[in-house]
Amino acid sequence: MIEVSGVAGDDGWATGEVIPPPDLPRPLTVTAPQTLNTEDLSWESFELLVRAVALRVDGAVSATGYGVRGQSQHGLDVVAWLPDGTILGYQAKRYSSYTVGQLKTAVRKFAKGPRPHSPSIFYMVLACNDENTKLQNAFAELKREFPD
Structure with a gap:
């Protein structure tokens, strides 16, 4: 808004009144x-983030890390x-x-x-950009190779 001071002009606004500018710019686009x-x-911390995703996004009632650093975790x-008893497995790659x-x-x-734990669903969680077509194609190939 523009504050006008001085004598009112032909636009009829009184001195000191706040008037809108004649043309408003488009609002700024602010996105996350x-x-x-x-x-x-x-x-x-990345592994804790994966646990939080399991709980808050996937709807798990419980999520825990499997094993400790240095132990064989078999890719989990x-x-x-x-809630229905389905077990989810996540591999976190930072x-x-x-x-x-x-x-x-x-x-x-x-x-x-x-x-x-015999998870029914296995998620590979990558911290890096996974939009590479070669990576996406390989993932699709692996899903066909291991449908279960």
């Missing part, structure tokens, strides 16, 4: 960041339980980039391993 700054999190970092080879190795390690 499209990605989280996961690169600033420690691996422990977080286990969560839905890397700045992730390759097709790393993805294939990680998924196959879990799929061909002992599958602790």
Whole structure:
């Protein structure tokens, strides 16, 4: 808004009144960041974020880390339980980039391993950008290879 001081002009506004400008600019577009700054999190904090996603986004009633640092976790970092008893498994990868080879190795390690807690659904949670078409195609291939 513009405050006018002086003598009222032909527009009829009285001296000192607040009048709108003749043309308003479009409002600024302010959006939240499209990605989280996961690169600033420690691996422990990233894993806690994955647990929070299991609880608050996936609707789990319980979520816990699987194993401790240095133990063989068979490709499983977080286990969560839905209200209907469905078990979810999560592998948390806090890397700045992730390759097709790393993805294939990680998924196959879990799929061909002992599958602790026997999760019905397995999530690979990446802290890096996963929009690379090669990575997405490899993930689709792995889903066909391991439909269960």
